[in-house]
Amino acid sequence: MKKISEKSIERLILYRRILGNLLTENQSKIFSHQLSRLTDVTSAQIRRDLMVTGYSGSPVHGYDVEALLKSICDYIDTPGDQGVAIFGLGHLGRSVMGYFNTRQPRLKIKAAFDTDPDKVNRVLHGIRCYRTDQAKDIIETQNISVGILAVPQRIAQDVATLMVNSGITGILNYAPTRLELPPQIYVENRDMILAVEKVAYYSKKNNT
Amino acid sequence: MKKISEKSIERLILYRRILGNLLTENQSKIFSHQLSRLTDVTSAQIRRDLMVTGYSGSPVHGYDVEALLKSICDYIDTPGDQGVAIFGLGHLGRSVMGYFNTRQPRLKIKAAFDTDPDKVNRVLHGIRCYRTDQAKDIIETQNISVGILAVPQRIAQDVATLMVNSGITGILNYAPTRLELPPQIYVENRDMILAVEKVAYYSKKNNT
DNA sequence: TCATGTGAAGACATTCACAGCA
DNA sequence: TGCTGTGAATGTCTTCACATGA
CATH class of the missing domain: 3.40.50.720 (NAD(P)-binding Rossmann-like Domain)
Known part of the structure; x- marks a missing residue:
């Protein structure tokens, strides 16, 4: 697992929450610039942060909310509670x-x-x-x-x-x-x- | 007034509190490495932060607690409440x-x-x-x-x-x-x- | 001798800018 | 066309290391 800064971790946690909200609102796709508005983080920064999770979005449809959410969780969480x-x-x-x-x-x-x-x-x-x-x-x-x-x-x-x-x-x-x-x-x-x-x-x- | 980072401001606020505590304990002098132990900030960082306030300590006796405290307050606070x-x-x-x-x-x-x-x-x-x-x-x-x-x-x-x-x-x-x-x-x-x-x-x- | 103040170096974080792709 | 992923450039913060002075 790559080294990652404390700030990136905080932002990933933030993205995860926002994505969770989107999922309950049945939004299934999102672009980095949309996530940017919801988080006050630049889209370049978001894409950079997401690199560590290994998940890739599509240039056409952006990110799949559910898959990205899972990917962030896999990265942040340990197995078990x-x-x-x-x-x-x-x-x-x-x-x-x-x-x-x-x-x-x-x-x-x-x-x-x-x-x-x-x-x-x-x-x-x-x-x-x-x-x-x-x-x-x-x-x-x-x-x-x-x-x-x-x-x-x-x-x-x-x-x-x-x-x-x-x-x-x-x-x-x-x-x-x-x-x-x-x-x-x-x-x-x-x-x-x-x-x-x-x-x-x-x-x-x-x-x- | 010089540009200063958000982190430096947080640390100056922290130093100020610690210095206030020291003053009530009647400690009148302190070295940067002592302040370092009390704050979990390296002594080099402390000296760097203090530069902006314009206050200078003595290489022999370190900083005068009261004068440094005043100097930080002058830097951080606006006049009035x-x-x-x-x-x-x-x-x-x-x-x-x-x-x-x-x-x-x-x-x-x-x-x-x-x-x-x-x-x-x-x-x-x-x-x-x-x-x-x-x-x-x-x-x-x-x-x-x-x-x-x-x-x-x-x-x-x-x-x-x-x-x-x-x-x-x-x-x-x-x-x-x-x-x-x-x-x-x-x-x-x-x-x-x-x-x-x-x-x-x-x-x-x-x-x- | 020993701590300060600080230029310079290094480490780290963010932004730029563009290739690649559908 | 318009977005992603990312190397490179830029910007910011921290640490190093040493001249200075009592």
């Missing part, structure tokens, strides 16, 4: 559940964890909440590799360490903190405050 | 409030908007919630330029259009949708589902 766990069932954790629960066949939220006794053993959106100290058992037995860190900043590092010790290998970190973890763990930072500051910077730029 | 508004007071909107309300002197959440009558006129974290159709008035009178879009995907586009019509020039979009808006509007996409899929891809990569 991947479990996801949410750490922290405050507002953020619950909002992730809300956005997530729509479709996503292959990625599944299998458990949530919180220390608050009022939340433990409750079931939200069909997901049971466990005590944080039960994480290791549950993660091992349920094939969970992805963890969403949605706890207050104060305890983010400790919970992240626990996640890694429990077997999580990829973390989506919403807390405004850099985590110190072993290098083989993948961490995606989605620092909520930094995002607002960035928008503030650029929103003002545009006015000038 | 910038108002922020949250659209959608579901779990996500409220979690943004929670993370935000800690410090942030210059950026201030000034209003929230929702269509749900149960939420309108309530005050959370000191922020009043208004009806969405009151947005234009309030945004114009309160100097609000940044909008956080935290509504369900279904209505994201409509609310975004309304935000722009009300005078918002920068949008932080959490919904898993690409927004179609005039090109002068800055949009930062923080697609929550895409983020999980990306982590899933890389968490599995690391195992192999």
